[in-house]
Every structure is written in C-alpha cells, then in structure tokens.
Amino acid sequence: xxxxxxxxxxxxxxxxxxxxxxxxxxxxxxxxxxxxxxxxxxxxxxxxxxxxxxxxxxxxxxxxxxxxxxxxxxxxxxxxxxxxxxxxxxxxxxxxxxxxxxxxxxxxxxxxxxxxxxxxxxxxxxxxxxxxxxxxxxxxxxxxxxxxxxxxxxxxxxxxxxxxxxxxxxxxxxxxxxxxxxxxxxxxxxxxxxxxxxxxxxxxxxxxxxxxxxxxxxxxxxxxxxxxxxxxxxxxxxxxxxxxxxxxxxxxxxxxxxxxxxxxxxxxxxxxxxxxxxxxxxxxxxxxxx
Amino acid sequence: xxxxxxxxxxxxxxxxxxxxxxxxxxxxxxxxxxxxxxxxxxxxxxxxxxxxxxxxxxxxxxxxxxxxxxxxxxxxxxxxxxxxxxxxxxxxxxxxxxxxxxxxxxxxxxxxxxxxxxxxxxxxxxxxxxxxxxxxxxxxxxxxxxxxxxxxxxxxxxxxxxxxxxxxxxxxxxxxxxxxxxxxxxxxxxxxxxxxxxxxxxxxxxxxxxxxxxxxxxxxxxxxxxxxxxxxxxxxxxxxxxxxxxxxxxxxxxxxxxxxxxxxxxxxxx
Numbered sequence: 001x002x003x004x005x006x007x008x009x010x011x012x013x014x015x016x017x018x019x020x021x022x023x024x025x026x027x028x029x030x031x032x033x034x035x036x037x038x039x040x041x042x043x044x045x046x047x048x049x050x051x052x053x054x055x056x057x058x059x060x061x062x063x064x065x066x067x068x069x070x071x072x073x074x075x076x077x078x079x080x081x082x083x084x085x086x087x088x089x090x091x092x093x094x095x096x097x098x099x100x101x102x103x104x105x106x107x108x109x110x111x112x113x114x115x116x117x118x119x120x121x122x123x124x125x126x127x128x129x130x131x132x133x134x135x136x137x138x139x140x141x142x143x144x145x146x147x148x149x150x151x152x153x154x155x156x157x158x159x160x161x162x163x164x165x166x167x168x169x170x171x172x173x174x175x176x177x178x179x180x181x182x183x184x185x186x187x188x189x190x191x192x193x194x195x196x197x198x199x200x201x202x203x204x205x206x207x208x209x210x211x212x213x214x215x216x217x218x219x220x221x222x223x224x225x226x227x228x229x230x231x232x233x234x235x236x237x238x239x240x241x242x243x244x245x246x247x248x249x250x251x252x253x254x255x256x257x258x259x260x261x262x263x264x265x266x267x268x269x270x271x272x273x274x275x276x277x278x279x280x281x282x283x284x285x286x287x288x289x290x
Numbered sequence: 291x292x293x294x295x296x297x298x299x300x301x302x303x304x305x306x307x308x309x310x311x312x313x314x315x316x317x318x319x320x321x322x323x324x325x326x327x328x329x330x331x332x333x334x335x336x337x338x339x340x341x342x343x344x345x346x347x348x349x350x351x352x353x354x355x356x357x358x359x360x361x362x363x364x365x366x367x368x369x370x371x372x373x374x375x376x377x378x379x380x381x382x383x384x385x386x387x388x389x390x391x392x393x394x395x396x397x398x399x400x401x402x403x404x405x406x407x408x409x410x411x412x413x414x415x416x417x418x419x420x421x422x423x424x425x426x427x428x429x430x431x432x433x434x435x436x437x438x439x440x441x442x443x444x445x446x447x448x449x450x451x452x453x454x455x456x457x458x459x460x461x462x463x464x465x466x467x468x469x470x471x472x473x474x475x476x477x478x479x480x481x482x483x484x485x486x487x488x489x490x491x492x493x494x495x496x497x498x499x500x501x502x503x504x505x506x507x508x509x510x511x512x513x514x515x516x517x518x519x520x521x522x523x524x525x526x527x528x529x530x531x532x533x534x535x536x537x538x539x540x541x542x543x544x545x546x547x548x549x550x551x552x553x554x555x556x557x558x559x560x
Contacts, residue, residue: 003453009385012377013393016437019374023434024400027411034410087306090299101303103548108310110540114497114512115533122320122530123313128328130316161309169551222404225497229516243406243498250410251502263407274402278395 028267034260052261062262064237065245072241073220076159080216081209083160084167089197091168093176102172105165113162117229120158124230144231148238151231155239158226163219167212174208175201214277221270242266314537320530328526343531353532356514359425360494361539363510366429368489371440372482379444380470384453397438405498408434413502423505431499436489443488447481480550487547494539511536 035053038046056062092098108116126132126143135142144154178201186196224243227233233240233248240248246266250259320328322339347353381387382394412431413422421427455477459469475482497512504510515532544551 003384003386005387006385007387009381009387009390012381015374016378016397016441017393019370019430019433019437020397020400023412023430024403024408027408027415030411030414031407087302090302099548101307102551103544104307105310106544106551107314107537107541110491110495110537110544111533112495112497112512112536114516115536118515118529118533119313119317122526123316128320128526130312130334161313164306165310218402222406224404224406243404246404246406247409247498250406256410259410263404267403267407270402270404271399274399275395278398 031260031263034256035264037257039256048257052257053265056258056262056265059258061237062245065240065242068239069221069241072155072159072223073217075156076163076220077213077216079156079160080164080167081213084164084212085171085205085209087164088168088171088175089201091172102169105168108162108165111162113225114229116158116162117226120154120161120226121230124154146235148235151235151239155227155230158230159220159223162226163216166215170208170212171205174205178204210277210280214274217277218270218274221273317530317533320526321534322531323527325525325527343527344535346528347531347535352514353511356509356511357535359504359508360500360510360512363425363428363432363500363508364490364493366425367432367436367493368486370429370433371436371489372485375437375440375444375485376475376482379441379448380474382441382445383448384456394441397441401435401438401442403434405434405496409498409502412499416503422503423507425508427503428500428508428510429493431503432493432496436492439488439492440485443485444478444481447478447484451477480547483547484550487543490543491540 036047036049038048038051091101111119121129123129124132124144126136132142132144141147142150144150182200182204183196186200191199222243223241224247227239227241228244231239233244246259246262249255249262319336321343322341323336324338324340324342327336327338382390408431412427416422416427416431419427421430451474456469456474459473460466464473497516500510501513501516504513511532515529515536
C-alpha cells in the first residue's frame with residue numbers, strides 16, 4: 001500500500017523543525033557570520049570575505065590533522081567492520097545466552113566517552129596499567145605518552161574496544177532476520193560456508209552493514225573526547241584529529257574567524273561523504289521498508 | 291541450518307569477551323584501592339580493598355551533585371526528544387508530503403554535525419538567553435543529535451505497524467488524538483522504550499558540549515572527572531570509582547530494553 005499524500009503532515013513535523021532550527025540553523029548562521037568577518041569586539045567587526053577560508057586551506061597543521069583523521073578513520077573501519085561480522089556470526093542466534101552476550105557487549109557503548117578515555121588511561125599506563133605493565137615486563141619499550149606509534153596503537157585498540165560492539169549488534173540483528181529456509185535451500189544445493197555467507201547472508205546484511213559503516217564513519221570523523229582524555233593529542237601533535245584541532249583553535253586561542261571557516265569546511269566534508277554513502281544504501285532501504 | 295557452536299566460534303566469543311572485560315576489571319580493581327596502593331603497590335588484584343573512594347563520592351557534594359546534574363539534563367533531553375519526535379515520526383511513516391525526503395535527510399545531517407562546530411555559537415546563544423550553566427542549556431544542545439535519532443528510530447518502529455490499523459480505528463469513529471494515544475502508542479511502546487534508551491545513551495556519554503555550556507552550578511559528572519585530573523595531581527582510585535559509577539545507569543536502562551536492543555541499534559529497520 002502506498003503512503004497517502006497529505007501536506008498537512010507538515011504540522012506534525014513543525015515542533016521538530018522548530019527545535020532543530022533553534023539548535024542547528026541559527027548556530028550555523030552564526031558560524032557563517034564569523035567565517036567572513038574579523039571580530040575585535042561586539043561593535044567592531046570588519047568584513048574580510050574569503051580570507052579565513054584561504055588561510056585555513058593553506059594551514060599545514062590542518063593538512064596534517066586531516067591526514068591523521070583519514071588514516072585513523074580508515075584504520076578503525078577496516079578493523080571494526082570485519083571483526084564485528086566475525087563475532088556476530090560466532091554468537092548463538094537465540095536463547096538466554098545470546099541475550100546475555102548482547103547486554104554484555106553493549107556495555108562499552110553506554111560508558112561516557114571521557115570515562116572510556118579514563119579506563120584506557122588507567123589500563124595502558126606503563127606504571128599502573130595492566131596492559132602497560134604486561135608489555136613492559138615482556139621487555140617491550142611501551143609508553144603511549146612518549147612514543148607516537150604506541151599512542152596510535154593504544155587509540156586504535158581503545159576505539160575497537162569502544163565501538164566494535166555496535167557493529168556486532170547491528171550485524172547480529174540482521175543475521176537473525178534471515179529466514180531458516182534460506183539456509184536449508186542452500187544446504188540442499190550443497191553450498192559451503194563461504195558461499196552461504198557470500199550469497200545468502202551478505203546481500204541480506206546490506207542495510208545493517210550500511211548503517212554500521214555510516215555510523216562508524218561519522219563518529220570516527222568526529223572523534224574528540226577519547227583522545228582528549230587519553231593522549232591530549234600528543235605526543236606532540238601525533239594524535240591531534242580534526243575536532244581536537246578545531247576546539248583548540250576556537251576555545252583555546254579564540255581565533256573565531258579561522259575556526260568558523262574551518263567548522264564550515266569540516267561540516268560540509270562530513271555531510272558530502274555521508275550523503276554519498278546514504279544515497280548508495282538507500283535503494284536497499286526502500287526494499288526493506290515495504 | 292542447525293546452529294552449531296563450534297570450537298572456533300566459542301573461542302572467538304571468549305577472546306572478545308576477555309578483551310572487553312579486562313579494562314573494566316582493571317577499572318573496578320583500581321576503584322577499591324587507595325591511591326597510595328595503586329602507585330606503590332600495584333598488582334594483578336587489589337591487596338587491601340577499601341570502599342573509601344566510593345564513600346568520598348557519596349559524601350562530597352561536588353561529586354554527587356555532578357551525578358545529579360548529569361541525570362537532570364539527560365532526563366529533560368529524553369522527555370523533550372520523545373515529545374517532539376512522536377508526531378514527526380508518525381508524519382514521516384504515514385504520509386508523503388512536500389519535501390519529506392529532503393527534510394528527513396536534513397534531520398539526519400544534524401546527527402552528522404561535529405559538536406565541535408557548534409561550540410562557539412551555542413556558547414553565545416545560551417549565554418545571551420541567560421541559560422548558560424543550567425541543565426536546560428545542555429539538554430537543548432543535546433537535542434541537536436537526539437531528536438533526529440529519535441525521529442529515525444521511531445519512524446522505523448512505526449512503519450512496521452500496518453497502516454490498515456490507523457484507517458480501521460478512524461473508521462470506527464475514534465478521534466485522531468484518541469487513536470494516537472490509546473491505540474497507536476501502546477503498539478509501539480517497545481520503540482518508545484528503545485528511543486528513550488538511545489536519547490539517554492547519547493546524552494549521557496557526551497562531554498564536549500556539556501563541558502562548554504556549564505561552569506559551576508550545572509557541572510556534569512564527566513566534567514567533574516576531567517577537572518579532577520587537571521587539579522592537584524591525579525587521584526586514580528577516586529577517578530576509577532567515579533568511572534565505575536558512571537557505568538551503572540547505562541546498565542540499568544540496557545536491562546529494561548534488552549529484548550529490543552538489536553532492533554533499536556538497527557534503528558528499527560530490521
């Protein structure tokens with residue numbers, strides 16, 4: 001059955017529209033405003049056109065942060081998505097064991113992000129942390145506050161710890177929705193495990209995997225709190241990602257103009273990526289919604 | 291196919307579980323030791339367990355007020371989000387209207403906005419409204435990502451209720467409001483539960499906005515924790531105890547929605 005056309009439905013959307021406009025559109029306008037002005041104080045502002053944009057596009061530190069960001073996001077996606085599929089496939093499909101495992105796996109997702117940072121700080125410190133002490137006693141020279149490679153390793157391990165469960169939960173719910181008959185038919189046809197995964201499970205997981213990749217991509221591009229607590233962006237700038245760099249510019253140095261210009265570019269970048277991705281997965285979504 | 295738990299599958303689950311539990315065990319173990327013990331006498335298990343850290347948190351107003359502040363804005367946020375998202379989600383799931391698809395994506399796009407982008411304008415806006423340093427400011431700011439999420443999840447759950455039910459109820463002479471509150475809402479109560487859970491979760495875990503929009507009166511627990519770090523050295527035991535306590539509310543809510551958890555994470559779309 002098709003949805004009815006009813007333009008009065010707009011009335012029901014109005015409250016959301018109002019609220020989101022208050023908390024998104026007005027602030028965004030302010031950002032646009034800042035990005036083209038040089039502000040000394042409330043009564044003293046000069047229109048500077050695209051100057052701030054040119055400045056940030058030429059900022060070598062920003063380029064470095066961008067590359068680190070891309071590397072980080074690619075890294076965690078490449079680990080979390082396959083690992084999540086693997087774990088979801090290894091879980092029993094039904095029963096109380098499955099429910100228990102789900103609740104247990106969900107725990108990292110419910111911990112405040114700064115506490116995730118704190119947990120890994122306590123866990124990884126070479127002097128008092130379990131992982132840190134173990135690595136040191138194995139004779140490895142491990143110190144995430146001094147060595148950039150160790151810092152990266154710790155950050156990725158932390159993100160995998162924090163977010164793999166999200167992928168597991170999504171894939172698990174997708175797997176559970178596959179009717180038993182599909183497997184039986186495949187078995188009669190003599191399909192092996194890989195063929196079953198490739199031709200039966202994977203196509204039916206398209207929607208949930210789409211959501212998983214979309215969420216992980218967005219959130220990893222915005223990561224701020226966990227590295228802020230764990231490494232503070234260091235050692236040096238080696239774990240300073242885009243959000244961190246932006247926050248430092250805006251709140252730390254009060255460079256309103258460049259920070260606003262950077263904000264816009266940052267937002268548009270994420271939006272474009274997600275829009276591309278959203279239009280890739282939405283045909284699949286239409287099918288399941290019917 | 292009979293689901294057979296092979297040795298390989300079990301060991302995958304076992305290894306992942308260990309990976310999840312070890313940092314949590316370490317946090318807990320730290321929380322019941324004194325700072326003295328932690329720095330001088332570290333071992334695989336607490337040698338002289340003490341509840342002193344928890345006692346400090348429950349008796350020191352800075353700590354327990356931090357918890358109360360956080361819970362306050364999380365509750366306000368969940369309430370607002372649900373109330374505005376319900377009619378909107380119904381509209382998206384039942385009707386086609388001018389610009390509906392664009393509107394839906396635009397809502398989603400707010401979920402993609404890096405909070406760091408909105409720091410300055412939020413700070414200015416809530417300061418000029420006189421809301422700075424109140425739980426309401428944080429609750430409204432968090433609506434930026436909880437409301438789109440709520441609309442998204444509720445829309446998914448509502449779309450799985452057949453549209454014939456609406457039409458039958460209206461044919462039977464129920465008014466729309468009566469139908470919506472008495473018939474429709476009970477049908478999607480699982481969805482509402484899951485939505486509350488997600489609003490709770492995303493508001494509870496956020497730090498950046500909460501930190502920027504509060505100074506002293508409405509300081510959330512997460513900020514109390516980060517400011518303890520920058521003050522006089524680090525009291526690891528106390529920090530760990532606070533960390534343990536921040537995990538508990540999440541555990542409570544996840545228990546209530548355990549049967550709908552996977553569906554919620556798939557945003558009601560499975």
